[in-house]
Amino acid sequence: MSNALADPLTIADKSFTSRLLIGSGTYPNQQAMLDAIRESGAQIVTVAIRRISLDGGGETVLDALGGDYTILPNTAGCYTAKDAVLTAQLGREALETNWVKLEVIGDRETLYPDTEHLLTAAEELVRDGFTVLPYSTDDPIVCRKLEDVGCAAVMPLGSPIGSGMGLLNPYNLEIIRAQTALPVVVDAGIGTASDVVLAMELGCDAVMAASAVGRARDPVIMARAIRHALEAGRLAYRGGRIPKKRHGEASSPGRGVIGT
Amino acid sequence: MGDSISVNGIERPLTDKTVGELLATENVDLDARFLAVAVNGAVVPRAEWNAAPVAADDDVEIVRPAPGG
Amino acid sequence: MTGEIPKSPTAPGPRVAIIGGGVCGLGIGWRLAAAGCRVEVFERDKTGRAASWAAAGMLAARAEAEPLEDTLLELNLKSQRMWPEWAQEVEAAAGMALDYRDEGTLIVAVTRDDVEQLHFHHELLRGFGLEVEWLSGAETRRREPFLSPKTSAGVYSAGDHQVDNRKLVTALELAYLDAGGALYEETEVTRVEIANGAARGVFAGDELHEADVVVLAAGAWSREIPGLPASARPPIRPIKGQMVALQMDPSAPLIRHVVWVPGAYLAPRLDGRLIIGATVEEKGFDTDVTAGGVLNLLLNTWEALPGIDELPLVESWVGFRPTSRDDAPILGPSPVEGLVMATGHHRNGILLAPITIDAVSDYILKGRLDAAVRPFGIDRFRLSEVEQRGAA
Known part of the structure; x- marks a missing residue:
């Protein structure tokens, strides 16, 4: 990213030149995952924490990824604060990181976060020394409460997980951006590059993408598109868009036109 | 009926005295990276596996990272 | 890549030990035994009771095509085109129907x-x-x-x-035995014998079964067969x-x-x-x-x-x-001379049976590898940059 070094993403005590958090699931195969993640330029990769098979076989996703990424364990699949806290603690032990992407899901159909459990888990994990990145609704009040309990970022959804519907309420995201000092990471709902550009133009600091890349027709090409979208959108935000007006305003001088 | 223990949600007879023994019984490679164990909702750090006791009716979870969003 | 097939001056073809009695192992055994080779198939369970039995028998190269798998799609389509005639050949050899449906x-x-x-x-x-x-x-x-x-x-x-994949298992077993192949069921290969970089046979229990060629067709268990050097352990x-x-x-x-x-x-x-x-x-x-x-x-x-x-x-x-890593099979020679791969078929084992069986047996008999399967060697993983970093 041009100017990237001068414009890093900082979450807690870490800085990144890429503004993308990328998932490690949903790809057609493992090699496609490795290629797409590399192409995306992402430095933060999320993984789930799951029971091992007691019958052996297989390598972990981390053996495949190698040591080049900041691995962010998530609590995906947890429906209660209790399970999410234990999963975060297991992730910390397994991966030797105190970072966690906190997800507490409310129901299977919408995959919307359970805000009550999310706040409880966030508070407990912060007390336990975690750097908490909570996946939440795009509700400014919820985001403020998450900030109040000591989270390291807020991660409001654009639309439901895996829906690809983009940013359904950009106005809320703008409000969240304006009110918080924390990094704002748009999580969930990204469908294609323009959604990423919009998130960046709104001033959000980063984007989390999983299905948008892994389920694309060509995940590697889409990974590159997302990388460029982050750069374009971030630069557009910093460059500053012009005001929208109802009438035209010529961009060439009005005087000296021939034939007048 | 003998004592039993739950390992990753499956009930089985209790044959081991410590977490380390239980992992060995389950054929888990003790040196494998990225493993974590909890007993009754509390994480048992790797350094304590050989000493940490397991008892009847304990609930043991053995996890590792998996692909995910 | 090494992996030349040694020519035996006396026998009509090389002696072959096949690890795995699924569709691939039995099919390759059938072709080789029919060509006059002395073939032994080692199966840890009953023949064909693993993936070959569990499969649904769909020959769905098209409906199941996935992103980024263009090369695999070509192989799938080629094998799919072989299927109707190949089915008739198996049916004739075994004297039973495969219930092929079109x-x-x-x-x-x-x-x-x-x-x-x-x-x-x-x-x-x-x-x-x-x-x-x-x-x-x-x-x-x-x-x-x-x-x-x-x-x-x-x-x-x-x-x-x-196709009815369970009938395919039965038919290939019949054809293999009829062609004179030896079948060891419930017999685990305890070690692949390798000397001076070449496969010399397999151990079943304490007994060495000498062979000029060893075929690894052990499906999901292929990575765990003892005796393979790291470079010949398929990432499955x-x-x-x-x-x-x-x-x-x-x-x-x-x-x-x-x-x-x-x-x-x-x-x-x-x-x-x-x-x-x-x-x-x-x-x-x-x-x-x-x-x-x-x-x-x-x-x-x-x-x-x-x-x-x-x-x-x-x-x-x-x-x-x-x-495997890229969901595609691992076929043909390996870094170990005389060790040949026929494994890693993911969900396409029945679909890919004709091309796998014909290409691998042809390679063993004639030393020529069908161009269609060349992109699917185990070397594609060795050369992977990510793999090397992971191993470092």
């Missing part, structure tokens, strides 16, 4: 989200240049009248057929799949095509069995059929084909797809 495959959408997903998939298939046909909901139901009235769209692939893991079978009335079956509904596929057999699969689980060699697994398969099927409600559930089982 009605084709229907992919069905029910909800609005399904239709969106089906459009996406249809475009992907068209982008690959595959001949598939978009159907309205009404047209889809005209072809399969018992589909739910809510069926809103379909895609038809005439070229995707099916088991991916668990749960399946069930319902019994239809064979004279009045609910469906005749292979049908993909959202979240399940259905393969109707000539004997009335309706095979429903399959979950996709990274759970190692876990053999449990679970409530959730079966629930999802049946619920997803029932949403699209409510008529299954009264059908008896006659069987449920678990199989392990032998899956």
